[in-house]
Amino acid sequence: MTTHRPLARLAGVLALGLLSTAGPSVAAAHAADPTPGQRTVAALAAAGLDSTIALNNCSASLVRFPTSQDSDRAMMLTNGHCYEGGFLSAGQVLTNKSSTRSGTLLDASGSSRGTVKADQVMYATMTGTDVTLYRLTDTFAAIRTRTGANALTVSDQHPVDKTAMTIPSSYWKTTYSCSINGFVPQLREGEWTWKDSIRYNFPGCQTIHGTSGSPIVDNATLKVIGINNTGNDDGAMCTENNPCEVNADGTTTVQKGQSYGQQTYWFTTCLSSTRAIDLTVPGCLLTGASGGTTPPPTGSNLLTNPGFESGQTGWTGTSGAITSSTSRPAHSGTWKLWLGGNGSTSTENESQTVSIPATASAPKLSYWIRTDTAETGSTAYDTMKVQVVSGTTTSTLATYSNVGTSSTYAQKTFDLSAYKGKSITLKFLMNEDSSLQTSFVVDDTAVTAG
Ligand SMILES: [Ca+2]
Numbered sequence: 001m002t003t004h005r006p007l008a009r010l011a012g013v014l015a016l017g018l019l020s021t022a023g024p025s026v027a028a029a030h031a032a033d034p035t036p037g038q039r040t041v042a043a044l045a046a047a048g049l050d051s052t053i054a055l056n057n058c059s060a061s062l063v064r065f066p067t068s069q070d071s072d073r074a075m076m077l078t079n080g081h082c083y084e085g086g087f088l089s090a091g092q093v094l095t096n097k098s099s100t101r102s103g104t105l106l107d108a109s110g111s112s113r114g115t116v117k118a119d120q121v122m123y124a125t126m127t128g129t130d131v132t133l134y135r136l137t138d139t140f141a142a143i144r145t146r147t148g149a150n151a152l153t154v155s156d157q158h159p160v161d162k163t164a165m166t167i168p169s170s171y172w173k174t175t176y177s178c179s180i181n182g183f184v185p186q187l188r189e190g191e192w193t194w195k196d197s198i199r200y201n202f203p204g205c206q207t208i209h210g211t212s213g214s215p216i217v218d219n220a221t222l223k224v225i226g227i228n229n230t231g232n233d234d235g236a237m238c239t240e241n242n243p244c245e246v247n248a249d250g251t252t253t254v255q256k257g258q259s260y261g262q263q264t265y266w267f268t269t270c271l272s273s274t275r276a277i278d279l280t281v282p283g284c285l286l287t288g289a290s291g292g293t294t295p296p297p298t299g300s301n302l303l304t305n306p307g308f309e310s311g312q313t314g315w316t317g318t319s320g321a322i323t324s325s326t327s328r329p330a331h332s333g334t335w336k337l338w339l340g341g342n343g344s345t346s347t348e349n350e351s352q353t354v355s356i357p358a359t360a361s362a363p364k365l366s367y368w369i370r371t372d373t374a375e376t377g378s379t380a381y382d383t384m385k386v387q388v389v390s391g392t393t394t395s396t397l398a399t400y401s402n403v404g405t406s407s408t409y410a411q412k413t414f415d416l417s418a419y420k421g422k423s424i425t426l427k428f429l430m431n432e433d434s435s436l437q438t439s440f441v442v443d444d445t446a447v448t449a450g
């Protein structure tokens with residue numbers, strides 16, 4: 001994550017030292033600009049820096065949920081790596097922890113509207129996403145009365161590729177504008193891994209150290225659709241300040257200067273009736289969700305997470321194969337199982353074990369599938385099998401290949417009567433040869449008792 005990166009990341013003693021020596025990215029960005037905080041203000045879009053909050057080491061913003069009420073305590077959003085207690089370890093989640101953090105609330109031109117204070121970290125993590133959400137001491141209504149500021153609303157929708165966006169950095173009093181350039185299933189930096197990261201178009205939003213924690217604002221709706229957190233400084237691979245993209249087959253790629261943001265709509269999937277963060281809410285996507293990421297089967301569907309919207313939850317197999325990548329469409333929602341697509345020798349699989357009730361009248365398996373390939377001819381070079389493993393017996397229900405692909409989703413249904421009263425493992429198994437990709441994309445699976 002960038003403090004953009006070191007700035008925050010080394011919160012405390014080293015922070016300012018690193019800022020001044022933060023390296024070529026900062027120097028280059030401001031080399032021709034003796035007063036960076038001044039020049040850009042004139043060019044700000046209408047919303048500008050309004051409702052952003054400057055912290056001592058990072059950027060932040062005054063935010064509300066779509067369902068927040070004026071009488072609720074106001075909230076401040078920044079990165080997990082901007083937390084005042086230092087970096088959080090991989091897997092670490094903080095909730096309801098007392099805080100005395102304060103920041104300077106800005107108006108559109110970057111002038112102070114006053115100070116806001118937090119009394120609690122509602123939620124913080126550097127795993128999956130990179131966020132710290134603070135509860136402020138004032139309500140939304142009180143802040144509006146005192147400062148005139150209205151909070152930015154955190155969108156409850158997954159951001160859409162190519163959306164025109166702005167990153168207002170309160171720390172630098174500057175804004176970056178560009179558009180979303182796709183999503184990264186897995187982004188890795190040092191010990192941290194983030195999911196479904198937002199990639200910015202390049203160049204355009206080459207955010208620098210100190211922009212960490214800035215909201216990503218949709219230019220059309222002015223809602224917060226993500227949070228800026230990192231960028232690749234030196235072109236190094238997966239090290240601190242040098243995040244790498246991890247592909248479905250586990251290979252890593254980097255582009256020097258490429259910056260990224262993380263998801264914030266996840267917050268809206270984990271709200272209690274009083275708009276507090278509740279990690280036990282079914283369908284909660286935030287890291288640390290307890291059971292929340294294991295939504296109960298839908299209707300009579302016996303599978304867990306049958307539409308893949310909760311990522312790997314319920315499924316075992318190749319990391320990254322379940323993806324929200326926009327390079328292939330989901331049948332519904334955003335996530336799907338995308339096997340293959342590598343164009344190199346690879347084997348991928350996903351499986352889930354399910355018990356078919358002895359009382360099932362007509363148990364069935366169904367799923368939607370679409371395929372595409374760069375292969376030609378009638379030889380099956382790349383294949384994907386749908387299998388049922390029962391005890392020591394593996395049965396193949398269907399085999400797809402690069403021959404006869406169709407990029408239109410079609411639903412397939414299979415009889416599972418032979419497995420009444422048994423625990424079976426449903427398995428999708430893909431083998432690709434050394435060249436020319438074939439993609440097998442599966443979504444909306446179901447096992448029903450009938
Ligand atoms: Ca889906």
Ligand SMILES: [Ca+2]
Pocket residue numbers: 343375381382432433434435436437438
């Ligand atoms: Ca091939």
